[in-house]
Amino acid sequence: MENTEESLPTDQEFHHDLVSSLPLEEGMSPVRLRKYQGVWMSEYFLVGTMNAQRYFKARPTDILLASYPKCGTTWLKALAFATMTRIRHSFACHPLHRLNPHECVPLLDEISGSLESLSEIDTASDPRLISTHLPFSLLPESIKGCGCRLIYVCREPKDTLVSRWHYHGKIVTNMGKSEVIPFEKMFDMFCDDIMPSGSIWEHVLGYWNEKTQTPGRVLFLKYEEMLEDPMGALTRLAEFMGCPFTEEELRVGVPAEIVNLCSFGNLRDLAVQQNRRISPGGIMTTESYYRKGAVGDWRNHLSPEMAEKLDQITATKLQGTGLTLERPVSETTAMDA
Ligand SMILES: Nc1ncnc2c1ncn2[C@@H]1O[C@H](COP(=O)(O)OS(=O)(=O)O)[C@@H](OP(=O)(O)O)[C@H]1O
Numbered sequence: 001m002e003n004t005e006e007s008l009p010t011d012q013e014f015h016h017d018l019v020s021s022l023p024l025e026e027g028m029s030p031v032r033l034r035k036y037q038g039v040w041m042s043e044y045f046l047v048g049t050m051n052a053q054r055y056f057k058a059r060p061t062d063i064l065l066a067s068y069p070k071c072g073t074t075w076l077k078a079l080a081f082a083t084m085t086r087i088r089h090s091f092a093c094h095p096l097h098r099l100n101p102h103e104c105v106p107l108l109d110e111i112s113g114s115l116e117s118l119s120e121i122d123t124a125s126d127p128r129l130i131s132t133h134l135p136f137s138l139l140p141e142s143i144k145g146c147g148c149r150l151i152y153v154c155r156e157p158k159d160t161l162v163s164r165w166h167y168h169g170k171i172v173t174n175m176g177k178s179e180v181i182p183f184e185k186m187f188d189m190f191c192d193d194i195m196p197s198g199s200i201w202e203h204v205l206g207y208w209n210e211k212t213q214t215p216g217r218v219l220f221l222k223y224e225e226m227l228e229d230p231m232g233a234l235t236r237l238a239e240f241m242g243c244p245f246t247e248e249e250l251r252v253g254v255p256a257e258i259v260n261l262c263s264f265g266n267l268r269d270l271a272v273q274q275n276r277r278i279s280p281g282g283i284m285t286t287e288s289y290y291r292k293g294a295v296g297d298w299r300n301h302l303s304p305e306m307a308e309k310l311d312q313i314t315a316t317k318l319q320g321t322g323l324t325l326e327r328p329v330s331e332t333t334a335m336d337a
Pocket of ligand 1: 068069070071072074075162163164166262265291293294
């Protein structure tokens with residue numbers, strides 16, 4: 001039979017077919033994982049990822065906020081958005097009072113898999129603030145090649161795992177399911193790199209390698225250091241984004257206003273008051289992104305043996321790279337910071 005234009009699969013159908021042909025892991029139900037280009041990924045984000053890889057056109061002026069899930073993405077988005085748009089928005093009626101930070105910075109690998117979100121990014125004016133959970137290896141070639149700036153936030157793996165497990169519990173509840181994966185099982189999957197966005201160690205190292213190979217391109221932030229010195233982190237962020245605070249802004253306390261606006265306590269209270277469902281896919285509620293905002297909660301979940309095993313993996317994977325994801329010295333909470 002002759003192929004007419006109608007009978008050819010669209011890119012979207014092609015991508016959906018491709019997703020269902022990929023290796024499947026259902027141990028993290030209801031989140032289904034598929035192995036794509038060597039990385040376990042949440043199935044929800046795969047069509048969006050493929051669309052981004054195929055169609056996204058990066059610009060040298062773009063600023064990409066990248067992170068492994070549960071490492072401080074929400075906070076980084078809030079800080080970067082408030083910093084970049086500070087001339088436009090007064091603190092009294094700031095968009096962050098009514099919007100979740102995830103609604104202020106678009107996700108490149110958008111869950112919907114439609115091209116709408118990509119075209120919205122495409123038409124945005126410079127400089128564009130965009131976010132992703134993709135590992136560096138899966139980024140669209142246009143991002144890898146265009147020299148745009150990357151801001152990466154990383155977090156100590158044991159606390160990241162604990163945060164992920166609690167978040168997963170919320171996904172299960174919000175989807176009306178009852179079975180939460182036992183912590184021990186998620187621990188094993190985490191050690192074996194079978195997590196959404198793949199291995200935390202490969203993820204961090206992908207961006208770390210880019211930082212060492214292309215000086216000046218990547219700002220590397222650590223969640224624990226941000227908690228200890230939020231003002232210091234904000235100062236570095238603003239300088240890296242090309243909009244350092246002026247003498248006058250310092251004098252009238254603009255950085256402190258931004259730190260307070262984006263603080264865990266403030267954003268969590270706003271989210272709890274709103275209590276509404278938001279993207280991705282309307283599964284999560286506004287408050288789902290705020291839990292403890294603390295360092296060291298792994299002590300309440302991991303046995304000494306489990307902690308030792310994860311620390312060993314971290315030490316082995318990062319050996320010789322110059323990067324550390326060390327145990328934090330002090331146990332700062334976001335509420336204190
Ligand atoms: N403003 C602010 N300050 C400090 N800490 C914050 C903030 N916002 C979110 N959080 C804490 O970050 C954890 C969620 O990580 P992410 O934002 O990366 O999650 S996500 O990937 O976007 O779903 C999660 O950590 P845990 O509390 O350990 O679960 C959140 O509580």
